[in-house]
Amino acid sequence: MSLAAVIEGTREAVRADAANAAARFSVGHTLVPGTATTVDVRVRDHTFAVDEPATLGGADTAANPVEYALAALGSCQVITYQFWAAKLGVPLDSVRVTVDGDLDLHGFFGFTEGTRPGFNDVRVHVELTGPASPETYADLKRQVDEHCPVLDLFANPTPVTTTLA
Amino acid sequence: MSLAAVIEGTREAVRADAANAAARFSVGHTLVPGTATTVDVRVRDHTFAVDEPATLGGADTAANPVEYALAALGSCQVITYQFWAAKLGVPLDSVRVTVDGDLDLHGFFGFTEGTRPGFNDVRVHVELTGPASPETYADLKRQVDEHCPVLDLFANPTPVTTTLA
Numbered sequence: 051m052s053l054a055a056v057i058e059g060t061r062e063a064v065r066a067d068a069a070n071a072a073a074r075f076s077v078g079h080t081l082v083p084g085t086a087t088t089v090d091v092r093v094r095d096h097t098f099a100v101d102e103p104a105t106l107g108g109a110d111t112a113a114n115p116v117e118y119a120l121a122a123l124g125s126c127q128v129i130t131y132q133f134w135a136a137k138l139g140v141p142l143d144s145v146r147v148t149v150d151g152d153l154d155l156h157g158f159f160g161f162t163e164g165t166r167p168g169f170n171d172v173r174v175h176v177e178l179t180g181p182a183s184p185e186t187y188a189d190l191k192r193q194v195d196e197h198c199p200v201l202d203l204f205a206n207p208t209p210v211t212t213t214l215a
Numbered sequence: 216m217s218l219a220a221v222i223e224g225t226r227e228a229v230r231a232d233a234a235n236a237a238a239r240f241s242v243g244h245t246l247v248p249g250t251a252t253t254v255d256v257r258v259r260d261h262t263f264a265v266d267e268p269a270t271l272g273g274a275d276t277a278a279n280p281v282e283y284a285l286a287a288l289g290s291c292q293v294i295t296y297q298f299w300a301a302k303l304g305v306p307l308d309s310v311r312v313t314v315d316g317d318l319d320l321h322g323f324f325g326f327t328e329g330t331r332p333g334f335n336d337v338r339v340h341v342e343l344t345g346p347a348s349p350e351t352y353a354d355l356k357r358q359v360d361e362h363c364p365v366l367d368l369f370a371n372p373t374p375v376t377t378t379l380a
Contacts, residue, residue, distance in 0.1 A: 051269070051272060052251070052272070053251050053252075053272045055272075056270075056271060056272035057324060060320065060324055061324070061326060064320065064321065064324075064326055068321070071319050071320040071321045071324075071326070072317065072319060072320075073317070073318050073319070073320055074315060074316070074317050075279075075281055075282050075285055075315070075316050075317075075318075076285075076313065076314070076315045076316075077278075077282055077285040077286045077289050077313070077314050077315075078289075078311070078312075078313050079286070079289035079290050079292070079293050079311065079312040079313070079314070080293075080309075080310075080311050081293050081297065081309060081310040081311070083309070086217070086218050086297060087218075087294045087297055089289075089290040089293045089294065091286045091289070091290060093278040093282045093285075093286065094268075094278070094282075096277055096278045098263060098277075098278070098286075100286065100287075100290035100293075100294075102294060103259075104216070105221075106221060107216060107217070107218045107220075107221035107298075112261055112263075113242075113258040113259070113261045113263070114240075114294075115287045115288075115290045115291035115294060115364070115365050116240055116287070116291070116364050116365060116368075117240050117242055117258045117259075118283055118286055118287040118290065119284065119287035119288075119291075119365050119368055120240055120241075120242040120258075121242045121244070121256045121258060121263075121265065121283060121287075122265075122280045122281070122283040122284035122286075122287055123280075123284075123375075124242050124243075124244035124254075124256070125244050125254040125256060125265035125280045125283065126280035126281070126284075127244070127377070128244050128245075128246050128254045128265075129252045129254065129265075129267060129279075129280060130323070132246065132251060132252060133272075133323075133324075134325075137324075137325070144245075144246060144248070145245075145246040146243070146244065146245050146246070147243075147244040148241065148242070148243050148244070149241070149242050149244070150239060150240070150241045150242075151239070151240050151241075152237065152238070152239050152240075153238050153240075153364060154236050154237060154238070155225065155229065155236040155237075155238055156229065156233070156236045157362065157364070157367075158295070158298075158362055158363075158364055159222060159225055159226070159229075159236075159298075159302075159362075160299075160302070160358070160361075160362050161226060161229055161236070166367050166371070167361075167362045167363060167364040167366075167367045168364045168365065168366075168367030168368040168371070168373060169364070169368060169373050170373075170374070171374050172373055172374065172375040172376075173375075173376050173378070174375060174376065174377040174378070175378055175380065176377065176378065176379045176380065177379075177380040178379065178380070187379060188379065191377070191379045193325070195377055196325075196332075197322065197323055197324075197325050197332045198323075198332060199280070199281050199318060199322070199323055199332040199333045199334070200280050200281060200284050200333065201332075201333075201375065201377070202322075202331050202332045202333030203281075203284055203333040203334060203368075203369065204368065204373045204375050205372055205373065205375050206331070206333070206372055207370060207371055207372055208333060208334050208335075208337055208369045208370065209335070209336050209337065210288075210337040210338075210339065210366065210369050210370050211337075211338050211339065212292070212339040212341065212356070212360055212366070213338070213339070213340055213341065214341045214342075214343065214352060214353065214356045215340065215341065215342040215343075
């Protein structure tokens with residue numbers, strides 16, 4: 051099904067019942083026994099690993115959590131470009147996104163108080179190719195940045211509760 | 216190297232020069248040609264895919280961006296439990312984390328104005344086993360939640376800039 055068809059189908063479903071727009075996502079994580087930092091992740095039928103590089107005590111079997119966070123942002127940008135190009139009828143031949151993030155390890159290790167553990171700066175660099183005008187792609191970018199779920203997650207506070215069994 | 220040794224080594228390195236605590240992470244993303252939503256991700260020597268399920272126009276070859284965002288949070292919680300247990304000398308036999316997130320697709324699709332595209336609620340459920348007291352694990356949880364990089368990313372705004380080439 052084309053993305054334009056997905057957009058129209060979702061619009062009809064949501065118009066019929068707004069509750070059809072409520073989406074719930076669930077992910078399970080288990081520390082692999084005998085390792086320091088290797089995590090087995092399960093999402094629906096998909097599984098993958100998360101780990102740390104040797105400098106952070108891991109076996110480097112996979113990217114680490116903050117790299118996966120940047121990958122969530124970069125891939126969400128790519129896919130939101132695809133959806134909004136389809137929605138607006140903008141031709142798009144290729145999409146590449148690079149995401150860089152800086153953080154200060156004082157925060158994670160608790161070496162100083164008041165240093166946030168997360169990223170203090172994130173930069174997203176987007177490269178598009180296609181036959182439309184630069185103004186058309188600049189308009190597309192504005193729509194993408196307004197509607198990209200993971201960009202919203204990065205830029206704004208999200209209510210999170212943590213509970214310990 | 217044990218996590219306790221990594222913590223001590225990093226403490227010494229950062230004490231010698233605070234600039235050693237500055238960490239930069241970089242991730243590349245390319246839409247796979249001929250697909251609607253399949254994204255090839257590269258992080259250091261690691262590669263993986265991101266995709267959408269069929270209901271969102273994808274080939275379902277992998278988890279989607281918002282699921283990877285939840286996985287970044289859940290795996291970061293697991294690893295931060297491991298580091299802070301090592302730092303505080305708390306014995307920990309196993310760590311499991313489930314993360315659930317709700318979002319309203321009105322936001323992503325732009326069907327209504329004012330609906331945020333990202334998660335409106337996220338719940339993290341942690342299960343630990345080990346021989347320490349419930350109070351000790353409750354103290355550990357407080358330290359983890361204060362120092363977990365991806366929990367900070369979710370809960371607080373992060374400065375992000377997007378540029379289009």
